[in-house]
Amino acid sequence: MIPRRYGMVIDLDLCTGCGACMIACAAENNVPPPQPRATDRTGITPMRVQPVSNGATGADRREAFIPLLCMQCQHETPCVSVCPQQAVEVDRATGIVTQMPQRCLGCRYCMAACPYHARYFNWWDPQWPPGMEKTLNPGVAVRMRGVVEKCNLCHARLHAAEDKAAAEKKAAIDPADYVPACVESCPTQAITFGDLANAGSAVAQASRSRESFRLLEKLGSEPKVYYRSERAWVRELAERPARAPEVKRG
Amino acid sequence: MNPTRRDLLAWSGGAIAGLILTPVPWKLLGDSAKWTQNWPWIPQPARGPVEVKQTACALCAKGCGIRVRMAAGAPVGLAGAATHPVSDGALCPLAFGAHQLNWHPQRLRQVLHRGHPASWQDAVAAFRKAVAEGPVAVVDGRPGRAASAVLEAFAKQHGSYHAVATREEQSLAPYAEWSGVPTAALGYDFANVSTLVSFGAPLLDGWGTPGSFARRWSRRQVRLIQIEPELSRTAACAWRWVAIRPGSDAALAAGIARTMPLEAAAQQSGLTPDAIEELTRTIVAEGPVLAMSADAQPAVAALNLALGGSVVQRREYAAPRVPLAGSHRGILIDSTVPWEYEPQASGEVFRFAAWSGGGSHADWLLPAPGFLEELTDVPSAPASAIATYALAAPLMKPGHPVSSAVEFVGASIEEAIRARCERISRDGAGRLYRPGEREPVALAGLKLEEELMAGAVWVDNPKNTKIVRCKLKNWPSEVGRSEARRSWTANWAPPVLPPLAAKLFQESNLRERPEGSLV
Numbered sequence: 001m002i003p004r005r006y007g008m009v010i011d012l013d014l015c016t017g018c019g020a021c022m023i024a025c026a027a028e029n030n031v032p033p034p035q036p037r038a039t040d041r042t043g044i045t046p047m048r049v050q051p052v053s054n055g056a057t058g059a060d061r062r063e064a065f066i067p068l069l070c071m072q073c074q075h076e077t078p079c080v081s082v083c084p085q086q087a088v089e090v091d092r093a094t095g096i097v098t099q100m101p102q103r104c105l106g107c108r109y110c111m112a113a114c115p116y117h118a119r120y121f122n123w124w125d126p127q128w129p130p131g132m133e134k135t136l137n138p139g140v141a142v143r144m145r146g147v148v149e150k151c152n153l154c155h156a157r158l159h160a161a162e163d164k165a166a167a168e169k170k171a172a173i174d175p176a177d178y179v180p181a182c183v184e185s186c187p188t189q190a191i192t193f194g195d196l197a198n199a200g201s202a203v204a205q206a207s208r209s210r211e212s213f214r215l216l217e218k219l220g221s222e223p224k225v226y227y228r229s230e231r232a233w234v235r236e237l238a239e240r241p242a243r244a245p246e247v248k249r250g
Numbered sequence: 251m252n253p254t255r256r257d258l259l260a261w262s263g264g265a266i267a268g269l270i271l272t273p274v275p276w277k278l279l280g281d282s283a284k285w286t287q288n289w290p291w292i293p294q295p296a297r298g299p300v301e302v303k304q305t306a307c308a309l310c311a312k313g314c315g316i317r318v319r320m321a322a323g324a325p326v327g328l329a330g331a332a333t334h335p336v337s338d339g340a341l342c343p344l345a346f347g348a349h350q351l352n353w354h355p356q357r358l359r360q361v362l363h364r365g366h367p368a369s370w371q372d373a374v375a376a377f378r379k380a381v382a383e384g385p386v387a388v389v390d391g392r393p394g395r396a397a398s399a400v401l402e403a404f405a406k407q408h409g410s411y412h413a414v415a416t417r418e419e420q421s422l423a424p425y426a427e428w429s430g431v432p433t434a435a436l437g438y439d440f441a442n443v444s445t446l447v448s449f450g451a452p453l454l455d456g457w458g459t460p461g462s463f464a465r466r467w468s469r470r471q472v473r474l475i476q477i478e479p480e481l482s483r484t485a486a487c488a489w490r491w492v493a494i495r496p497g498s499d500a501a502l503a504a505g506i507a508r509t510m511p512l513e514a515a516a517q518q519s520g521l522t523p524d525a526i527e528e529l530t531r532t533i534v535a536e537g538p539v540l541a542m543s544a545d546a547q548p549a550v551a552a553l554n555l556a557l558g559g560s561v562v563q564r565r566e567y568a569a570p571r572v573p574l575a576g577s578h579r580g581i582l583i584d585s586t587v588p589w590e591y592e593p594q595a596s597g598e599v600f601r602f603a604a605w606s607g608g609g610s611h612a613d614w615l616l617p618a619p620g621f622l623e624e625l626t627d628v629p630s631a632p633a634s635a636i637a638t639y640a641l642a643a644p645l646m647k648p649g650h651p652v653s654s655a656v657e658f659v660g661a662s663i664e665e666a667i668r669a670r671c672e673r674i675s676r677d678g679a680g681r682l683y684r685p686g687e688r689e690p691v692a693l694a695g696l697k698l699e700e701e702l703m704a705g706a707v708w709v710d711n712p713k714n715t716k717i718v719r720c721k722l723k724n725w726p727s728e729v730g731r732s733e734a735r736r737s738w739t740a741n742w743a744p745p746v747l748p749p750l751a752a753k754l755f756q757e758s759n760l761r762e763r764p765e766g767s768l769v
Binding site: 013014015016017018019020022023024026027028030031033034038039040043044045048049050051058059061062063064065101102125126127128129130131132133134135136137138139140141142144184185187188189190 | 283284286287289291292293294295296297298300321322324325326327328329330340341342343344345346347349350352353354355454455460461464465467468481483484486487491493649748749750751752753754756757758759760761
């Protein structure tokens with residue numbers, strides 16, 4: 001069977017910055033409500049939408065929103081190479097960079113190594129208001145304090161799709177059965193998800209378009225998350241050195 | 251026995267070999283890893299049969315279609331209903347965490363009389379006394395429902411009925427004045443627009459149903475020209491953003507329509523006369539055009555008519571939006587009324603709410619059913635082009651005694667909904683969209699109420715939507731009331747936000763924290 005390479009193309013010209021993907025991701029993956037002390041650095045946002053601008057002021061100012069998640073690096077994956085516990089690996093069958101919280105000892109080397117700041121540490125015990133634990137997604141285990149986590153392209157949904165295919169005695173899953181929560185929740189359908197190894201798939205075709213690009217492509221880690229924009233200034237942001245985002249929290 | 255050096259080496263070698271070969275330390279390591287991941291205070295997801303149900307979201311007036319994943323009797327995830335004719339699979343960000351709201355710490359679980367716990371019997375006795383002494387005013391936040399008809403009938407018998415208009419309806423107020431059609435029956439037909447000129451309406455940030463305009467915009471079927479002083483989210487995503495001076499909407503609209511000299515319009519708006527001329531040419535280059543504003547702005551409505559744009563009238567039960575005023579013995583406020591609403595009238599206030607937002611002046615706070623806990627009907631979304639009807643089925647039971655305003659006045663919502671379903675069935679017009687099916691079916695031979703309970707949506711025949719004819723003799727001289735920029739949660743009826751909403755403003759820099767919100 002040909003190995004799959006799951007990835008996505010996010011059309012930044014369609015992202016309105018509503019944040020539906022962030023909340024849908026957290027609900028799907030049993031991310032707890034934030035502690036009062038949690039900040040943009042210590043909170044858990046496996047999918048994070050970052051507002052960016054062209055730097056101009058007044059009527060010349062333009063803004064865009066970049067959803068940031070684990071880029072699912074295929075080549076010399078930085079987090080995999082530094083993990084002393086082998087808690088991170090690139091799944092050969094799917095290309096998904098998986099994180100095993102059971103093996104993680106919380107050293108956070110992977111967080112330092114990730115060029116995209118796409119990894120988050122559980123600084124607190126996961127807690128919900130009394131009774132709210134009934135709303136936890138039964139397909140996803142709650143992570144404990146002291147481990148790192150990140151986007152795994154809604155692995156539980158992949159498992160459910162594989163279970164369904166096995167029950168129907170099919171060799172491969174139906175692509176419609178495996179849609180990550182962020183993709184499903186986007187009200188403008190800005191995210192195209194699928195198997196990049198399948199040259200005929202919509203995601204593979206979109207990734208080859210002239211307007212598509214990847215963040216920090218020069219690092220050579222072959223991320224499987226592509227972006228697309230017709231705006232040149234947005235595309236230029238991809239290779240710009242990272243700056244600390246302006247902190248603006250309530 | 252005297253151990254020799256050879257014995258010592260043999261024992262050491264044996265111990266090392268035993269340590270490597272025995273499974274005990276590895277088992278202990280594994281067990282300790284599991285033990286540290288199963289602290290008793292770490293919740294475990296409940297196990298149970300998983301089922302997916304489709305219904306309508308009743309948290310605001312728009313009634314988007316939702317797919318609710320239920321496990322062990324509780325909702326564990328929400329998603330948009332893909333083929334829903336109202337929302338087209340799209341939901342607002344808050345909806346994705348809404349299933350957690352029923353366990354929100356601010357959930358109102360007890361009858362409160364001026365801040366002190368009281369019983370339902372006390373509340374009923376106090377209300378009966380108010381009704382006997384009369385008059386009683388009823389305030390409804392979502393008119394047009396079956397519950398509204400019940401409350402209106404009760405109110406007309408014992409006092410007066412009042413309704414609160416949504417922000418979408420407010421922008422239609424000028425057309426209602428010029429045409430005589432009630433605001434509640436007016437709507438915008440986005441499906442037949444190629445160029446949309448928006449004077450500050452947050453079309454991509456919470457205005458109307460997420461599926462109504464955003465999906466059309468995302469398919470690049472419409473040019474959005476956003477005229478606004480600030481670079482809002484909608485302006486950032488618009489095909490073109492025109493930055494003007496705050497409060498100069500009316501002047502620019504008059505300038506585009508040439509009912510004001512270009513120089514004067516330019517002076518007020520901060521644009522140049524050439525820029526206004528170029529903007530006008532751009533607007534009319536690709537029709538049909540629709541111009542709209544965020545609030546009631548007569549000049550923008552007049553510009554819309556001048557550009558050949560229109561608004562439509564859908565077939566709708568339309569209760570007049572009469573604001574509450576004067577003196578009443580009792581004031582009954584339905585749970586659909588936004589929490590920040592304060593009655594501008596005197597009287598003993600009986601307020602229904604599922605969540606307490608704090609700081610209420612109500613004499614009685616009465617716990618109402620929460621999300622997915624009551625049967626209610628969802629009529630057309632405000633400002634929609636076509637009449638629709640759906641039901642929000644009760645998928646779970648509340649954990650404490652609750653009552654809706656309809657039950658409180660001694661009526662039955664089931665009967666009212668049945669009567670409305672029978673009326674639609676008798677009429678026979680329109681089609682029914684079943685969950686997961688793209689093609690609608692005719693009503694003949696269907697049990698409408700059962701279908702709607704299973705997540706279907708009734709949509710009226712498009713022939714029953716007609717273009718409104720407005721009588722406008724002179725260009726409106728009054729400048730519309732343009733309210734301050736509203737929060738992105740302006741349409742959200744509960745006073746609390748889902749806890750996960752904090753991801754957007756506490757754990758990231760995406761949005762401003764909404765003022766006065768409780769998370």
